[in-house]
Amino acid sequence: MRASRFALAAAAFTPALAWAGVHAGSPEARRWRPGAGERMQAGELGVRIHGTGDAVVVLLSGLASSERMWGEAYDVLGRRACVIAIDPMGFGASMTSPALDHPVDADAHVDAVLGVLHELGLHEQPAIIVGHSMGASLALRVAARHPAARAVVAFDAPLYATVEEADERVRHMGSFEALLAQGPLAMRVCQWMCDNRAAAQAVAVAISPRLPITVARDAVQHTWHGYTSGFDSLIRDTGWQTALHTLASRGVPVWLIDGETDPVPVPGRADALAREHEKLTAIQFPGGHRLPLSDPAGCASMINHVLSVYPGRSPRTV
Structure with a gap:
């Protein structure tokens, strides 16, 4: 009897122990600490602000993510710039943005980010626009419409030439991204998450x-409409190409930085774009x-x- 109880207890704790072991050994988990700054609403989006300086650094998170991914390692940027980490419309603290009550396209996402800069009185300050994944695609579009943009840094950007190409590669983005990409099942799963947020x-x-x-x-801090609007307008949409040409015409430099083993970007696309655009640099980490x-330290x-x-x-203080 005692042996049976021990076996049952061991079986119950084994998954938790396995999870703890993976978590403890994960570089992502070990290196992350909460970032500095005050979380607040600006315009219609959730933001976190810290730092001093006349330059502005805008940090845009990706699909199924939030500004909190830009953790303590990025606090160093605040020594020379005002840093604004933003939850794109539909995600995190921007999950209930009023703009989502209407049809949402890429321009609406850009409008929301530019609205933050106007609300904070920083729209005329020189800006470096930074993004990850979906946020990288958004960063290109924001910079193309922002007269004060001085450069773009895009990490792991999903730059797809066609909708079909995007649909084929989305399964590489991650478990939640692939599960929630499209279809009736995805909608039902997302609805369950909305109704059971703590469990999700x-x-x-x-x-x-x-x-x-x-x-x-x-x-899981998003709704079905928020998720699909971001996915369709910023990942499946090919407007990034127009944004790149606009930035090239203005001489705004762009850095495309991909992980060497990242399955999301199309192999060779960043290098091809670097050959096409003089001010574009492709790098692999x-x-x-x-x-x-x-x-985080390298980024x-x-x-x-x-x-x-x-x-x-x-210099100025924010």
């Missing part, structure tokens, strides 16, 4: 042991699709380098 957060943590717990929980989490250093080349005009 627990599931997200359980199936993502390599992520920081806070970041994993934020993966060791790692996969979560570079800002797996190599922050890259952004800092861009800041050193395109600094603001004079």
